Amino acid sequence: MSTYYAPKGGLPGQDQLLTDRAIFTDAYAVIPKGTMRDITTSFLPFWEDTRLWVIARPMTGFAETFSQYIMEVAPGGGSDRPETDARAQAVLFVVEGAISLSVNGDTHVLEPGGYAYLPPNSGWTLRNTGDAPARFHWIRKAYQAVDGLDMPDVLILNEQDIAPIPMPDTDGKWATTRFVDPSDLRHDMHVTVVTFEPGGVIPFLETHVMEHGLYVLEGKAAYRLNNDWVEVEAGDFMWLRAFCPQACYAGGPGKFRYLLYKDVNRHAPLGL
Template identity: 65%
Template sequence: MSYYTPQGGLPAQTELLTDRAIVTEAYTVIPKGVLRDIVTSRLPGFTRTRSWIIARPIAGFATTFAQLIVEIEPGGGAEHPEVEPGVEGVVFVTSGALTLDVDGERDVLGPGGYAYLAAGAPWSIANEGDAPTSFHWIRKAYEPAEGIPAPTSFVTSDADVEPEPMPDTRGAWATTRFVDPDDLAHDMHVNIVTFQPGGSIPFAETHVMEHGLFVLEGKGVYRLNGDWVEVEAGDFMWLRAFCPQACYAGGPGPFRYLLYKDVNRQVRLTGPDHRSASRWG
């Protein structure tokens, strides 16, 4: 399988400014052409590393998660990447090899490698290879549920999880689920959605869940809050709660994206944590 990985660089001075970046009250599209050297961030505690921060909490918009594309040069890494003990994470590797130590276990994740990192779990990462490694890092404050034990960390890969066809689609639309949807310990899912050429979401999904969608492969046309938007491998979409959404896969190959969504928790209406109350609208 192939996964789009940004290369940075800058456009030539002769190129036009025109691009496909869109910011609205309901959604944002960050096209791959925006992921340039000049917009990278260095992260405290990391060595030989840069990142593109493509989602973060913003008052009145998406409030549940942050998403980064992290690139580590050979010999780089971090002993304590997550500095907030209440924050869980998912790492998904798109290129190179990432050495991950979590809960005393060591794994080397290649392209398609996936790790769920439980809140409070000790973990570290390093690039022990001879080429850069790049991965998505999705972070969320874990929301405990009374009487349900918190989830534990695990490592798997895209190649090791069979996509599940959506009902009545004959495989034109399938989802690679790394967590059982019925497992209420998890308050977020990070899945891979795959459409075969011509496959579609045939209705305007309008729901409470926020989304981050990074296109890993192929191209498609997304319907976002009444607008038709073309997207391709390397583009990122950020959808607030209740943004109507549907899509068609453009072909000639599969259209695949990494999908974040917040799930499995009651709507909070009282209490000191106003972020939880505002997240739903």
């Protein structure tokens, strides 16, 4: 059974030293779990009894395609008008508690591992009908429509029901849980769960056009980002601009798992 790290807020004591692993460069950022405190939360219009940590947002000259929030919804909280941008598609991924998601006249209860893909103008609403806080990732991207391709369908899934697909020639030490068929070109973003067994590696410096958001769900690892090796653990977030070299070594003792965003399946824009 998988476990997922979720921030709880709070503040360090006044007796704590200012020592942490936060890094922001022109190629990547590391936002460690220790920065997700009460004073770094935000709020959104039309959301009740809800706060959030904004861990990625489009920035000129950095990662430009997506935003990513960690939402914390108190019992009874939620929204009947969650999205105010008609262009925005969404992926929700639940890490703690449960949410009641209504879309297209149907209501779904998403528990930890629950995944929802919501195309633009889905008219979805969300409530926490339980008795404990619910925490989930909300990844947003402006959908790039293509003439001749239909809009993607709503998807309601759970990671626990999907078998991870091992990467070739890795003896099963590196695998990806895919919620969307990679050959479905209607989709212009993929959100997956990547799992490394102890000792698993990315054995070369990946350098590619896709932007990334990587939220560590479980475990720890050494990650190579551009020219640097950084140590990351459950609750940390890595934010990579296009072409930032990256690799990974998962030393154990347990599995290393992260939620991964990337933009896919579209031409590179040529000018404004």
